[in-house]
Amino acid sequence: MEENAKRNRVDLDRLPIKRLDAIDEAGNEQFPPDVSHEEKRLGMIRRIDFSNVVAENTDTRKKQKKSPKEAAPAPQPAWPWQGLVENLQLAHQELSIIIDLINTVEANDAVAVAGMQRPKQLPNEILSDLAVSAATKLQRLRNLGRYFKQSSKAMEQKVSKEARFYGSLIRLQQHWKVKRQRLLAAGPGSEGFTFDMLDNPADTTMISRPSPIGVVRVLHETAGLLAIQRPQRSCRSISIRYLGTNFSSKQKATGNIYGSDESPQADKKEALTDEDVNSWVKDTHSALREIHRSIFLEQVFDRVNRESYSPSPGINVTGMREDFLQLAIDPDTSICLCLVSSMNEDDIQMIDSRRHPQNGENGLTRPDSSASANTNEDNDSLKMNKFGVPNPVSLEIYLLHVFHKNFHVKVKERHFATRASVPGQALADSCGLSHFCKTVAHRIFSNKVLAEIECLVSRIPYLQLLSHPTWHSRTSSWSLSLKFPESIFHAGCLSKYSNIYDVKHLTRSQFHTKIVVKDDQVTVSGEGAPGILSSFRGISADVFSVSCYGCDLDDLPLVLLQQIAGQIIHWLHEEALVVGMKVSRDFLCLYFDVDQGDMLGLVAHVDPHDVDGCISWWLIMEDGLTEDGKFSREKGEYENRRFLGHLSLEALYSLLMDLVNLCSTTGSH
Amino acid sequence: MNKAAGGGGGGGGPTAAAAAAAAQKQKTLLQRVDADVTNIVDNFNQLVNLARVNDPPVRNSQEAFQMEIRAARMVQAAESLRNLVSELKQTAMFSGFGSLNENVDRRIAEFNRLEEGSERLLERVGEQAAASLKELEAHYYSSVLRTSPSEGS
Numbered sequence: 001m002e003e004n005a006k007r008n009r010v011d012l013d014r015l016p017i018k019r020l021d022a023i024d025e026a027g028n029e030q031f032p033p034d035v036s037h038e039e040k041r042l043g044m045i046r047r048i049d050f051s052n053v054v055a056e057n058t059d060t061r062k063k064q065k066k067s068p069k070e071a072a073p074a075p076q077p078a079w080p081w082q083g084l085v086e087n088l089q090l091a092h093q094e095l096s097i098i099i100d101l102i103n104t105v106e107a108n109d110a111v112a113v114a115g116m117q118r119p120k121q122l123p124n125e126i127l128s129d130l131a132v133s134a135a136t137k138l139q140r141l142r143n144l145g146r147y148f149k150q151s152s153k154a155m156e157q158k159v160s161k162e163a164r165f166y167g168s169l170i171r172l173q174q175h176w177k178v179k180r181q182r183l184l185a186a187g188p189g190s191e192g193f194t195f196d197m198l199d200n201p202a203d204t205t206m207i208s209r210p211s212p213i214g215v216v217r218v219l220h221e222t223a224g225l226l227a228i229q230r231p232q233r234s235c236r237s238i239s240i241r242y243l244g245t246n247f248s249s250k251q252k253a254t255g256n257i258y259g260s261d262e263s264p265q266a267d268k269k270e271a272l273t274d275e276d277v278n279s280w281v282k283d284t285h286s287a288l289r290e291i292h293r294s295i296f297l298e299q300v301f302d303r304v305n306r307e308s309y310s311p312s313p314g315i316n317v318t319g320m321r322e323d324f325l326q327l328a329i330d331p332d333t334s335i336c337l338c339l340v341s342s343m344n345e346d347d348i349q350m351i352d353s354r355r356h357p358q359n360g361e362n363g364l365t366r367p368d369s370s371a372s373a374n375t376n377e378d379n380d381s382l383k384m385n386k387f388g389v390p391n392p393v394s395l396e397i398y399l400l401h402v403f404h405k406n407f408h409v410k411v412k413e414r415h416f417a418t419r420a421s422v423p424g425q426a427l428a429d430s431c432g433l434s435h436f437c438k439t440v441a442h443r444i445f446s447n448k449v450l451a452e453i454e455c456l457v458s459r460i461p462y463l464q465l466l467s468h469p470t471w472h473s474r475t476s477s478w479s480l481s482l483k484f485p486e487s488i489f490h491a492g493c494l495s496k497y498s499n500i501y502d503v504k505h506l507t508r509s510q511f512h513t514k515i516v517v518k519d520d521q522v523t524v525s526g527e528g529a530p531g532i533l534s535s536f537r538g539i540s541a542d543v544f545s546v547s548c549y550g551c552d553l554d555d556l557p558l559v560l561l562q563q564i565a566g567q568i569i570h571w572l573h574e575e576a577l578v579v580g581m582k583v584s585r586d587f588l589c590l591y592f593d594v595d596q597g598d599m600l601g602l603v604a605h606v607d608p609h610d611v612d613g614c615i616s617w618w619l620i621m622e623d624g625l626t627e628d629g630k631f632s633r634e635k636g637e638y639e640n641r642r643f644l645g646h647l648s649l650e651a652l653y654s655l656l657m658d659l660v661n662l663c664s665t666t667g668s669h
Numbered sequence: 670m671n672k673a674a675g676g677g678g679g680g681g682g683p684t685a686a687a688a689a690a691a692a693q694k695q696k697t698l699l700q701r702v703d704a705d706v707t708n709i710v711d712n713f714n715q716l717v718n719l720a721r722v723n724d725p726p727v728r729n730s731q732e733a734f735q736m737e738i739r740a741a742r743m744v745q746a747a748e749s750l751r752n753l754v755s756e757l758k759q760t761a762m763f764s765g766f767g768s769l770n771e772n773v774d775r776r777i778a779e780f781n782r783l784e785e786g787s788e789r790l791l792e793r794v795g796e797q798a799a800a801s802l803k804e805l806e807a808h809y810y811s812s813v814l815r816t817s818p819s820e821g822s
Contacts, residue, residue, distance in 0.1 A: 134722045140733045141720060144740050151744040155751060162751075166758045173762060174772050180763055464810035469799045 161224025164272070168226035168281045169193065169218070176288055178218075193218040195228065197292050216291060223272055225280050228287060236294045236339050238301055238399070240392040243326065243334035300403045301325075301339050307433040314437040329441045333389060337399075388447030390440065398473065399436050406432045438519055439473040445553070446476040446517045452556055453478060453515065459614050462649050463564065480513040482564060484571050485650050511567040513560065523550050526563045557608035562588065565604035565615050568649070572602065572656055579660050591622075592659055598622070600659065613646030701753055708746040712739040 022030045121129070169178060177196040195216040217229040301323070308317045308325060319326030323339040457465045457480070468477040486509065513526035525548035551559045565588050572590050576583040582593035588604040601620035608614055621640040647655065716739045719732050809815055 130722065137720065137722050137732075140736055144716070144736055147737075147740055148744070151747070155744075155747060159751060159754075162755050162758070166755070166762070170762060173769075175776065178762070180759065461815065464806070466806055467799075467802055469795065469802075471795065 164224035164277055165220055165226055168277065168284070171281050172226070172285060172288070175285060195288060197288070197295055214295060216288065225272070225277065226284060228284055230287065230291070233341065235290055236297060236341050238297050238396055239336075239338050239340045240395045240399070241336045241338070242389060242392065243336055296404075297400070298339065299407075300400060301337065303403055303407060304337060304399075304433050312434045314434040314441065316437070327437060329437060330444060333440075333444060335392075335395070335440065388444060388451060390443040390447070395440060398439065402432045402436050435474075442474045442476070442517070442519050445520050448553060449476070449515070449517050449522060449556065450478065452553065453480070453560070456480075456557055456560060456608070456614060459611065460564070461613075474519050476517045478515050480515070480560065480564065482511045482513075482567055482571075482649075484509050484511075485653055511571070513563050513567070515556075515560070521550055522552065522556055523548060524556070524559055524563060525549075526567070557614070558606065561606035561608060561614050565606050568615070568652065569602075569604060572652060575653065575656055576660075579657075581660055581663050589620075592663060594663055600662075602655070602659075615646065617644040617647050617652070618642065619644055698753065698757070702750065705746040705750045705753070709743050712743045712746070715739045716743075 024030065172178065172195070179194045179196050181192045181194055195218065196214065197216060198214040216231060219227040219229055221227045305320075305325060308315055308320070308327070316328040317325065318328045318334060319336075325337045326334055327337065328334045453465060457463050462482065464481040464483065466479045466481055468479060470477050511527060513524060516523045516525070549559075569585055569588055569590050573583055573585045576590070576592070584591045584593075588606070590602045592600045592602070594600045599622045601618075601622060603618040603620055605616045605618055606614060607616070610616065619642040644655070716736060719736050719739070
């Protein structure tokens with residue numbers, strides 16, 4: 001019926017519901033009497049007719065409601081809104097019934113709902129219900145799936161982070177002592193792991209003060225990277241500096257301390273590859289090494305400080321502050337030992353938070369500053385090298401070496417009660433600082449000695465200087481070598497006198513003078529030259545005896561010159577003997593017996609301050625009557641003396657040969 | 670050493686206690702693993718059960734809540750398992766004394782080798798420097814440059 005009405009498109013009432021009239025006490029619903037199809041049709045026709053639809057159909061339209069919008073287009077001859085007013089009145093009645101019911105239910109006044117049957121659902125309704133609930137469930141399950149996916153992603157991240165962290169930790173554990181402290185675990189971002197940087201916590205002699213930087217905390221970074229919390233003052237190193245200059249051991253070292261520490265992956269937090277993690281671990285490892293090194297340096301400095309309290313030879317403390325010690329090596333030279341921070345605070349911050357992008361800027365500015373430092377240092381080093389002081393860098397290395405050997409190795413080898421030690425090292429073992437100071441003093445002194453010797457050698461062309469490394473820090477050794485020209489008679493002599501003379505008595509072609517400096521003691525030993533004592537006593541000098549005597553720095557050039565001149569005289573003497581001359585020698589003079597009683601003397605004159613050549617030669621004629629020669633006023637010199645100048649060995653030899661001729665001619669007269 | 674002492678003491682002593690503690694710990698860990706896995710499986714079962722479309726649609730929101738709870742419990746159990754794994758890792762790291770000692774020994778050997786190598790290197794460098802110095806000195810003092818002034822004088 002309703003479908004027909006819809007098909008005819010004449011029914012303006014959209015609520016074709018069968019309205020309930022009333023519910024009796026037994027719960028029976030009372031519906032209004034059914035309107036027959038014909039009646040309805042008639043009514044509809046009438047409605048289309050619009051004559052007096054409202055008046056005639058009041059009984060059928062009592063249960064129908066009309067919306068004002070729908071009723072509006074209906075044209076009314078008398079008053080067009082009559083139908084609307086009636087419809088609204090009906091709706092109002094229905095609403096008041098419903099409100100009554102609600103009030104009754106709210107008041108709970110004897111309302112009893114009798115067993116109501118659920119209206120039988122249509123199949124399509126059932127299906128749509130099912131579809132709705134299936135769709136809802138599907139939605140729920142999808143949500144769950146999303147939740148699981150998120151959780152699994154988070155967990156995966158966590159797992160990979162942990163894998164990274166523990167992988168790094170295990171790798172670092174192979175090199176460092178890792179400790180787990182449950183108390184520390186409460187801290188944010190920390191797992192309670194620490195690196196114990198102290199070598200020998202049980203050994204109290206090693207650690208003079210408990211180092212605050214001995215424990216390095218491990219932080220768990222957000223990307224699973226292992227970071228360390230760098231302790232304060234963890235980048236310190238020993239600097240050795242000469243007092244009054246900038247010539248220190250540190251300028252060069254700062255450049256490469258943290259050269260490799262700028263992590264390339266700082267910016268890309270995401271998508272960390274294995275190489276990034278590797279380099280991160282390496283950086284951390286090198287940072288730990290720096291800290292470890294810093295601890296060692298602090299210990300060394302502490303130890304140096306301690307030793308400076310106890311008076312021992314060689315140690316002369318002239319100044320002391322926190323992290324600063326000034327030692328006088330000799331009256332002119334003092335060195336300062338200080339613990340300096342090898343990087344400024346900004347750099348430390350940078351290492352701590354390596355992920356900030358300003359790292360690059362810091363890294364760029366550093367080479368410039370180090371370059372300028374280098375030029376300064378070069379100037380200073382040039383200046384200081386004139387004074388002949390050793391390079392502070394090598395001093396620093398040596399200081400560390402001494403203390404490492406003395407204390408670390410000693411601790412390690414403590415159980416070897418009777419350790420065979422080098423005799424020279426025994427003193428060093430007893431006091432590292434004393435040994436160090438003596439070494440520095442020795443190096444400075446030996447440089448002065450070397451300068452003197454080199455000065456001599458540069459003035460005497462036939463002298464050769466040979467260095468002999470001693471491999472001991474407080475001993476230096478050089479030798480001066482004189483190589484004589486080959487005698488022209490040498491070969492002949494050898495064949496002629498081989499039966500008579502021992503080979504020993506043949507002329508030597510080479511003489512050595514050895515200069516050994518131990519601490520500040522210079523010892524000159526040489527062969528072939530008789531000492532002054534033997535010449536005074538008239539003892540004939542044994543050719544191959546080695547004379548050995550100590551001297552100080554001022555006497556050294558003179559002593560050496562005497563030694564060398566003595567050797568030359570010795571050589572000339574031997575050569576003269578070989579050619580059969582009558583010669584005698586007296587310290588630095590060689591006397592040729594020219595005529596009866598007449599002696600011709602070849603005298604060596606040594607003068608260390610002579611810049612042209614330190615050994616000059618004089619020829620002296622002595623007739624045996626007068627002690628001193630007559631002074632000739634015209635020539636401005638002694639008549640019987642002739643200055644020969646600074647002769648080379650070849651010239652001396654040819655002079656000797658000339659004298660041979662002279663002697664032989666005078667001898668034949 | 671402890672073992673020997675413990676053996677002498679008739680089974681008591683620190684080693685036995687440590688072994689007992691270790692066994693206890695292992696047991697606890699296994700129990701935790703079991704509990705977590707059971708938790709996950711149970712909750713998953715429940716989830717599967719809840720996935721069925723029920724007849725009265727009014728219970729939908731209740732079911733949704735249940736599903737969320739189950740899922741959260743599963744995730745929690747998985748997290749607990751992960752924690753357990755990291756605990757195991759830590760234990761492996763800090764209690765594997767054998768491997769730790771082995772590591773230390775290896776490091777010591779490596780450092781000794783390095784030390785020897787450095788010393789040898791230093792020796793060689795020193796010797797080379799000495800030889801070069803000797804050679805240079807000999808060369809210099811026998812060179813024309815050096816001997817020529819003697820002709821002049």
